[in-house]
Amino acid sequence: xxxxxxEQLVAHVDNxxxxxxxxxxxxxxxxxxxxxxxxYGWRVIRVFLSTSTxxxxxxxxxxxxxxxxxxxxxxxxxxxxxxxxxxxxDFWGIVRGQFPIENYGVKSGEKRILGDI
Numbered sequence: 001x002x003x004x005x006x007e008q009l010v011a012h013v014d015n016x017x018x019x020x021x022x023x024x025x026x027x028x029x030x031x032x033x034x035x036x037x038x039x040y041g042w043r044v045i046r047v048f049l050s051t052s053t054x055x056x057x058x059x060x061x062x063x064x065x066x067x068x069x070x071x072x073x074x075x076x077x078x079x080x081x082x083x084x085x086x087x088x089x090d091f092w093g094i095v096r097g098q099f100p101i102e103n104y105g106v107k108s109g110e111k112r113i114l115g116d117i
């Protein structure tokens with residue numbers, strides 16, 4: 001689908017929501033991931049979400065997050081887990097679970113912390 005303007009994203013979400021059938025929490029999560037990812041980048045979203053949830057949200061929205069979100073933004077480093085992933089320099093190893101983020105001092109509940117810690 002390629003880069004989309006905010007107006008195109010909103011129109012797309014409106015269309016998806018008007019025809020969606022299923023668990024509302026999944027739709028809410030997918031929309032939230034889309035707009036948070038637009039602000040923080042798909043790499044942050046990829047660290048925050050499990051592989052199955054990330055794939056499910058893309059399917060619900062009919063979008064490939066990598067094509068509609070930047071990889072990083074000026075806000076990306078606000079995510080604690082993402083800062084650690086960048087230091088470790090093995091993004092896909094951590095995302096795939098080969099090197100659990102918990103091994104680097106991030107508790108599972110802190111994985112999605114935004115801000116200075």
